[in-house]
Amino acid sequence: MMAHREDLKDGLEAYVLGKARLARQAAAKLAAQSAEDKDEALRWMADALWDERRAILAANERDVEAALRGGSSPERADRLQLSEGRVEAMVEGLHQVSQLPCPIGDILEQRTLQNGLRLERCRVPIGVLAIIYESRPNVTVDASGLAIKTGNAVVLRGGSEALGSNRAIVAALHAGLRRSPVSEDVVQLVESVERHSVDVLLRARGLVQLAIPRGGAGLIRHVVDTATVPVIETGVGNCHIYVDRDANPDMALSILLNAKTSRPSVCNAAETLLVDAAIAQKWLPMALRGLAATGVEVRGCEQTLAIAASDEGSGCAAADGPMEAVRQPRICAATESDYETEFLGLTLAVKVVDDVRAALSHIERYGTQHSEAIVTENEKTAEYFLSHVDAAVVYHNASTRFTDGFEFGFGAEIGISTQKLHARGPMGMEQLTSYQYRVRGTGQVRV
Template sequence: MVDVAGESEVIQAARRAREAAADLAVRTRGEKDRALHAIADALAADAPRILEANAEDVARAREAGTDSGIVDRLTLTADRITAIAEALRKVTTLADPVGEVVRGSTLPNGLELRQVRVPLGVVGIIYEARPNVTVDAAGLCLKSGNAVLLRGSSSARASNAALVEIMREALAGCGLPVDAIQLVPGDTHDSVKELMQARGLVDVLIPRGGAALISSVVTGSTVPVIETGVGNCHVYVDADADVDLAVELLIDSKAQRPSVCNAAETVLVHRDIAEAFLPRALAALAAAGVTVHGDEQVSGYSADVVPATEADYYKEYVSLDIAAAVVDSLDAAIAHIREYSTNHTESIITRSQAAARTFTARVDSAAVIVNASTRFTDGGEFGFGAEIGISNQKLHARGPMGLPELTSTKYIVVGDGQTKARHSSAL
C-alpha cells in the first residue's frame, strides 16, 4: 500500500480528497444538485451491476454464518436501490447551507462583519455493513460541499466498490472532481488506523455502527470525531400518565423497529401508576415478542419477566429486549437516566405540565420528548430531509445531523481602510 514516494494509498487518497474539497467548496447549488440527480439516475440505470456485486457480499456473509439481521442490512434489492436514488433526489430539494449568513452586523468602527457557513472540508465516514450509507453519506457530503472518504466494512466490499465507481462516473460527467467521493483503500484495520491518524488532511471523522466501532474510533483517532449512534433510550411513565397512551407509546418506542438507535431500551415506571400500568404493558410487550428484564417489583407482575442485572440497565439491546424498573419519583427517574443513559433520546409520558417541564429541563440528552415515541429522533422525522447520523455529544453537533451540521463557519470582515491604531478601543 506504499508508493515509491513513501506515502500510503490512504494518505494519497486523503490528499486527493483535500484538493477535491477545495474545488467543491466554491461550486454552486445548481452544479451540486445536477450532480446528485446524475448520480441518482446512474444508480437506477446500473441497478443490475450493483445487484451483481451485492450478491457476492451477501453470499460471503451467509457462508460465514453472519447474523440474519446484519445480512438483511447488507442486502440490496431493486426496490432498495430505487429508494436510495429517490433519497438523493430529495436531497436536491433541501436548502444549500453553504454561504448562509449565520449572523452579521456593522461594527462601531465601520467594519462589516458576517459569519457564514462553509464546508467542513474532508469528511471520513467509518461504518458497518450498510451499503445504503455509502450513497447517503456521499450525497449529503456533496450537497454540503465536502469531499468524503468512505470506509465501509469488508463485508460490503463489492457493493461499495460498485456504488462508488458509479457515483464517480456521474461526477466526471458533470464536470465535478471525481475525488470528492472515494473509498478508503485497503481492507485491513491498518487502513482504518491510517484514516484515524490523518490529522491535517481529514477534517472530521463520523463513525456509524455499534458501540465497539464508535468507541474504537473515538479513542484511537487524532482526527476530530463526531460521536454518533449508541442509543440506550428511556421511556419514563409518570404518575400522571394516561395508561392507554403510555402502553401505545412504549410498544411503538420498543417494538416498531428494535434494531435502530432511537428504539427504547429501558422503561421506568412511577410507583404510583405501576399497579395500573405494568400488567397491561407487560402483556402488550409479550404480545409483541419483547423479553422484559425487570427489577424485583416489575417481576412481581409477571412470571415471564427475566430478573435484571446491573448490566441490563446500561445495555443497548438493538433487539426485542427491554430493561424495566419501578422508581419512587420523577427525581428518581431522572437520576436513573443520568446514571445509565447514553444521552441519545429520553421520553416522558405524563399529563402533568410541571412534570414535563422538570423532565425536559433536567434530562441532558440530545433529544427529550414529551408524550411521543422515541422513534421520532430522526433527521427525516424532524424535517431535515436527511441525516448523516445522530450525535450524542455536545460539540460540534448534537442530535440528528442534517446538512447544516456538515458545515463550519468563517468570518468575513469588510472594511474601507480601518486600522487597529485609529479605529479600535481595545488594547
C-alpha cells in the same frame, strides 16, 4: 517476514493517504462550485443509483449471505440488508437533499465596527470528511449526498461485511457524478478491510478535517481514542421510555411497541422501559403481554417479575386461540449489565421506579445522551423531564424512533451526535459546515 509486513503496512498507508489527497483536491474545487452544480450532481447520483439497483441488490445479497454464514445475528443482518424499498428511500433522500436550500454562503451575522470595518460571519464547507461506519450501506449514500451538498468531499471506510454493497453503491454514485459538473473524486471509498486503514485516516492531519464514526460502542471508542483529527462522536443508543403515573395507558403501549419493535436493530430503538410505581400494577401487565405478542424478551427488576407472576396467577391474561401463546411473557431477572446494554434486537430491560426523579436518576446513570421519552398527560411533569434529562433529543408523548435526519426534514443524516460541541442530535447539512469571518474595509489600519 517483519520487512514484508512493514512493506504491506507502508503500501496500505500510501493507498489510504492517496484516497485522502484525491478527496482534498476535489474538495477545493467543489467549494468554489455553485449550488446548482451540486444539486445537479445529486440528481444524477440518484438516477444512477436507481438504474444500478439490481447490481446493488445482488452485491448486498451476497454480503448478507456471507454475514449470516459467519454467525451474524438476524438483527445485525437487518442493518446490512437492502431491499428495493430501501434503495428507493436512498434515492428519495438524494432528491430531497437536492431540493433543500444550500447553507453555504449563508450570512450568520453581520455588523459594522466602530472603526467602519464591516464584519460578516458566513457558512463555509469543512473540507474532507472521513466517515468510519459499520454494516449499513445506506450510510454510503447519505454521507455522500450531504457532503456534496455542503461542498465537502468524503472518504468512506465501511465495514468488511458490507464491502460488496459499498463497492456497488459507490460505482453507481461515480457513474452519476461522471455525467454531472462535479468530479467523481469527491467520493472516495477505502476498500481495505485492515483495521490499520482506519487508523491512517484518523491521523491524516492536513488531509482530513473531520472524522465521524457510525457504529457500535467499540468502533466509536476506538475512533475517539485514536484520532488526531477532530471527531464528532455519534451515538450508541441506550434509549429509555418512561411511562409516568399520569400517562394515557393506550398511548403509552403504542409508543412503547413502536419504539421497541418497529426496527429494533437501529440506535433510536428503545432499550429500557421505566414504569412509575403508581401505575405499574395496573399498566405493566398489559405492556408485558403486548411485548410478548411481538416477540420481545423482557429482562425485569424484582417488582416487574412479581407483577408478571401475579398477572399470570390471576388468569387475567388468559385468552382462547392464538392469544393463549401470549399469556406468559418471556421474562427473566435483569442484571446490572442489562440496563447498560444497547440490545439492538427484541430484548427490553424493564424497571419500576418511584417517580419521574427516579426515572431521571436511572437515565443519568445508564443513558447514552441519545434519545429519551416520557409518556404523560401531566404537562408539568413533562416539562420537568424535558428540562432535566441529558440527551440530544427528548420526547413527550412520542416514540424515540423519530430521531432521524430524514424524519426531521434534513433529507438524510450523516449520523446522530451525542456530544454537545458543534453538533448535537441528527446531523444534517448545517452540522457539516464551519464558518468564516469576512471583513470589508476602506483602508483601515490598526493603531
